[in-house]
Amino acid sequence: MPLDRFDRLLLNLVQEDAGQTTERLAEQIPLSPSAIQRRLRRLREEGVIAREIAVVDARKVGPSTLFVVSLKVASERPELLSELRGWLAAEPQVQQAFYVTGEADFVLIISAPDTAIYDALMARLVSDNPNVERFTTQVALSVLKRGLTIPVPLNEPD
Template structure:
């Protein structure tokens, strides 16, 4: 899909706050609110905007601890990898999962209320996925930056 300058401006703005009204967005983009609504609908329908969500303070909902996990597998057989991917995607505590290059095969971002909950999750991971060879855990001491914003240049 070709994105023009207006689309790119809208993408940057809705990534900052997807709850903005078309009227509010029109204050920043030289388009009418109805034109903005049409463009946003097109961006959603074409899959450029995959989904919209709220960013919640983990402490406010009892999930103050963030774990960064490096996971190694025994074999990269397609069936075993698909099983592990499916398992990871189904876990509510796994906030993000990346298949990566390097020493680890996956890097996970896991949120949990405490170390015991995290330990139980990792116990299930190992017992339900025999292809997992090992994992290492880092506990986030503080969050310097958190987000999923993709910078969209105004000009291509």
């Protein structure tokens, strides 16, 4: 689906705050609120907007520590990787998971209230996935930036 300049501007704005009204968006994009509403519906239907979520301030809901984990697998056989991917996707504490090149095979961002809960999660991960050869953990001491925004260029690529 081709995206025009208005679609691209709209995508950038709703990634920053999906709760903006169409009237508020119309103040920033030279389109009517009804035109913006039609574009948003189309972007959702076409899957360009995959989902809309609420960003929760972790400090206000209880303790939370971020762990950056590098996983090394013993074998990259497709069925074993698929099993591990499914396990990671189903685990709510795994915030992000990346299949990567280099020393590690996967890099994970895990959120847990404390190290005991993190240790239990990793014990389950290794127990449920014997293909996991080893993992290393880094604890985030502070969060400088956190987000999922995809910068959408305003002009169509050539």
